[in-house]
Amino acid sequence: MSQTGVLDSRTFNLPVDNIDTDQIIPGQFLTTTERDGLGQFCFYSWRFDENGSERASHALKAFNPGRQSVLVAGSNFGCGSSREHAPWALLDFGFKAVISSRFADIFRSNALKNGLLPVKVSEEVAAFLHAHPDHSVQIDIGNNLLTVEGHGKVEFPLDPFSAYCLTRGIDQLEFLLKNESDISRFENRRGA
Amino acid sequence: MSESSQPASTLFEKVWQRHVVREETAATPAILYIDLQLLHEVTSPQAFDELKRRGLKVRRPECCLATIDHSTPTTPPDSQGVRHYNTPEAKAQVDLLQVNCAAQGIPLHGWDSPNRGIVHVMGPELGATQPGMTIVCGDSHTATHGAFGALAFGIGTTEVGHVLATQCLLQSKPETLGIRIDGELQPGVTAKDVILHVIGAIGVDGGTGSVIEYHGSTVRAMSMESRMTLCNMSIECGARAGMVAPDETTFAYLEGRLMSPQGEKWAAAVADWKTLVSDPGAHYDRLVRIDASRIEPNVTWGTNPGMVMAVDDAIPSTDSPANREALEYMQLEAGARLAGEKVDVVFIGSCTNSRMTDLREAAALMKNRRVAAGTRVLVVPGSEATRREAEAEGLDRIFLQAGAEWREPGCSMCLAMNGDSANPGDLVVSTSNRNFKGRQGRGVRTVLASPLTAAASAVTGRVTNPRELMETGT
Numbered sequence: 001m002s003q004t005g006v007l008d009s010r011t012f013n014l015p016v017d018n019i020d021t022d023q024i025i026p027g028q029f030l031t032t033t034e035r036d037g038l039g040q041f042c043f044y045s046w047r048f049d050e051n052g053s054e055r056a057s058h059a060l061k062a063f064n065p066g067r068q069s070v071l072v073a074g075s076n077f078g079c080g081s082s083r084e085h086a087p088w089a090l091l092d093f094g095f096k097a098v099i100s101s102r103f104a105d106i107f108r109s110n111a112l113k114n115g116l117l118p119v120k121v122s123e124e125v126a127a128f129l130h131a132h133p134d135h136s137v138q139i140d141i142g143n144n145l146l147t148v149e150g151h152g153k154v155e156f157p158l159d160p161f162s163a164y165c166l167t168r169g170i171d172q173l174e175f176l177l178k179n180e181s182d183i184s185r186f187e188n189r190r191g192a
Numbered sequence: 193m194s195e196s197s198q199p200a201s202t203l204f205e206k207v208w209q210r211h212v213v214r215e216e217t218a219a220t221p222a223i224l225y226i227d228l229q230l231l232h233e234v235t236s237p238q239a240f241d242e243l244k245r246r247g248l249k250v251r252r253p254e255c256c257l258a259t260i261d262h263s264t265p266t267t268p269p270d271s272q273g274v275r276h277y278n279t280p281e282a283k284a285q286v287d288l289l290q291v292n293c294a295a296q297g298i299p300l301h302g303w304d305s306p307n308r309g310i311v312h313v314m315g316p317e318l319g320a321t322q323p324g325m326t327i328v329c330g331d332s333h334t335a336t337h338g339a340f341g342a343l344a345f346g347i348g349t350t351e352v353g354h355v356l357a358t359q360c361l362l363q364s365k366p367e368t369l370g371i372r373i374d375g376e377l378q379p380g381v382t383a384k385d386v387i388l389h390v391i392g393a394i395g396v397d398g399g400t401g402s403v404i405e406y407h408g409s410t411v412r413a414m415s416m417e418s419r420m421t422l423c424n425m426s427i428e429c430g431a432r433a434g435m436v437a438p439d440e441t442t443f444a445y446l447e448g449r450l451m452s453p454q455g456e457k458w459a460a461a462v463a464d465w466k467t468l469v470s471d472p473g474a475h476y477d478r479l480v481r482i483d484a485s486r487i488e489p490n491v492t493w494g495t496n497p498g499m500v501m502a503v504d505d506a507i508p509s510t511d512s513p514a515n516r517e518a519l520e521y522m523q524l525e526a527g528a529r530l531a532g533e534k535v536d537v538v539f540i541g542s543c544t545n546s547r548m549t550d551l552r553e554a555a556a557l558m559k560n561r562r563v564a565a566g567t568r569v570l571v572v573p574g575s576e577a578t579r580r581e582a583e584a585e586g587l588d589r590i591f592l593q594a595g596a597e598w599r600e601p602g603c604s605m606c607l608a609m610n611g612d613s614a615n616p617g618d619l620v621v622s623t624s625n626r627n628f629k630g631r632q633g634r635g636v637r638t639v640l641a642s643p644l645t646a647a648a649s650a651v652t653g654r655v656t657n658p659r660e661l662m663e664t665g666t
């Protein structure tokens with residue numbers, strides 16, 4: 001994401017509903033104690049066979065990392081486990097935003113904390129994008145606007161606080177730490 | 193804290209309101225205080241790292257409780273006392289949690305603890321899970337603890353770090369979804385069948401953005417174990433949390449547990465907990481009604497928990513790309529029956545169904561019977577305490593005599609990251625919570641079911657309605 005919070009990119013389509021976090025990164029790769037380098041395991045079972053050899057054809061084969069940093073997926077993206085490894089893997093694989101008509105709650109929260117933008121759109125916009133692969137889009141975070149070339153501008157929901165943190169690079173833990181006195185007061189009041 | 197002068201509120205709203213440190217504003221989410229954070233080896237290392245990087249300490253180590261469960265072997269140590277992990281990374285992850293907990297003064301139930309177990313089995317057993325609490329864990333099945341009237345939900349690793357450092361989370365208030373379940377369950381039908389039915393009814397994203405409160409006569413009649421099974425799978429319909437209002441069943445379960453309030457504090461706690469019910473007329477954003485008397489033993493036929501049907505039904509023939517893909521992966525055909533399909537592995541375990549009641553049900557069905565030739569059966573108790581109790585009752589011998597494996601506690605084949613996994617193409621009848629592609633090993637075909645259905649299928653080697661074996665007597 002640029003400093004101004006505007007991302008210009010081509011899309012990459014995975015028009016599959018209910019892509020769960022086990023698909024995004026299988027459980028076998030969760031023994032890591034780091035956040036980095038998980039892109040190699042992103043959609044692993046889709047890309048590699050039982051012996052670890054790349055499949056002759058698979059949905060991710062056409063993905064062009066430098067050019068396509070916006071993933072357009074089916075509905076209910078990121079359902080399943082709370083593993084933050086999912087957004088870590090997607091980011092490392094080359095995505096900066098995901099467009100879907102519905103996101104699972106924990107995935108959405110995890111994505112926002114890592115600068116991977118979940119862009120929720122109507123079924124109609126999703127259908128247009130599914131019908132137009134490798135399409136040019138612009139995502140303006142500060143104004144919650146998605147511009148789809150040849151289709152127009154649509155607003156997407158993004159809470160002001162997440163937008164603020166994303167565009168200014170402010171992190172939420174700092175915000176919580178600044179409220180230390182409120183937290184202490186709460187604890188004292190409860191006689192914790 | 194008196195709620196009597198307040199307008200009618202739901203159980204969720206009462207628990208939420210008790211924990212608001214700072215109200216939500218137009219620009220910022222609410223700051224919510226967290227009473228208990230449960231930790232395990234998989235989703236915590238990067239959070240501890242972040243604290244270290246910032247030079248922060250854990251704010252309230254006594255409000256944390258850690259265990260090792262996900263990547264741990266379920267085979268006993270060898271004659272030298274050495275545990276054999278699946279990979280060196282798995283061991284490193286467990287070792288790191290031990291180091292992190294020791295450095296920060298966090299209580300950890302490791303290999304040496306008589307209470308170690310799957311995080312969502314251990315917490316309630318210790319009495320750490322109590323009504324009215326806010327509980328989080330870097331694990332989506334944290335909703336399990338909502339069975340006690342706690343607000344409990346899964347969070348990501350960044351948020352694990354937030355709670356470690358501040359004991360707080362930034363949260364926007366979810367919606368409420370009331371699920372009212374009334375009626376008597378038929379024989380052979382359990383809480384697992386109920387929740388599979390609910391997910392089938394509202395869909396795998398039917399609860400997104402919501403906290404579910406389960407109520408109604410069926411829920412009232414359930415044991416704590418059954419309520420935990422019910423709440424456990426709330427995430428499988430996308431809900432953040434599931435809750436059940438505490439009652440005498442809850443109090444009876446908690447009384448005398450290690451971390452439950454003791455002495456005078458007990459009576460005061462119970463008096464307070466009794467106020468944690470939804471007021472008459474409290475508003476839910478949505479309400480769903482379920483008739484429990486019509487629920488059959490359920491099984492999944494596809495690759496998400498919403499692809500579910502009564503075990504004797506034909507596989508739905510609705511033609512959609514998702515269904516077609518699921519059936520192709522499952523090597524099943526629309527319109528065909530799943531009952532009677534050959535079963536390669538049966539897994540009885542996971543935070544959904546590895547408690548005493550689950551094991552007792554499975555054992556009752558397997559007693560004086562044999563596991564079918566060509567079927568492998570793993571029974572994995574949810575915790576050391578459960579294992580001890582089961583062994584004291586002789587359940588381990590029933591399983592072993594039937595030809596099943598009786599293993600050490602852990603997540604095991606629920607997510608198959610510790611080495612317990614099935615082979616590509618295997619059909620697994622599993623009491624766990626997710627039938628996602630590859631969840632139990634590459635190419636493994638998972639059928640989610642209750643412990644009764646799993647035990648019946650173990651005996652026949654085919655996907656089987658438990659009633660068939662129950663009617664002939666055990």
Ligand code: SF4
Nearest residue numbers: 333542543603606607
């Ligand atoms: S048993 Fe399964 S769902 Fe439960 S905590 Fe372990 S891995 Fe997660």
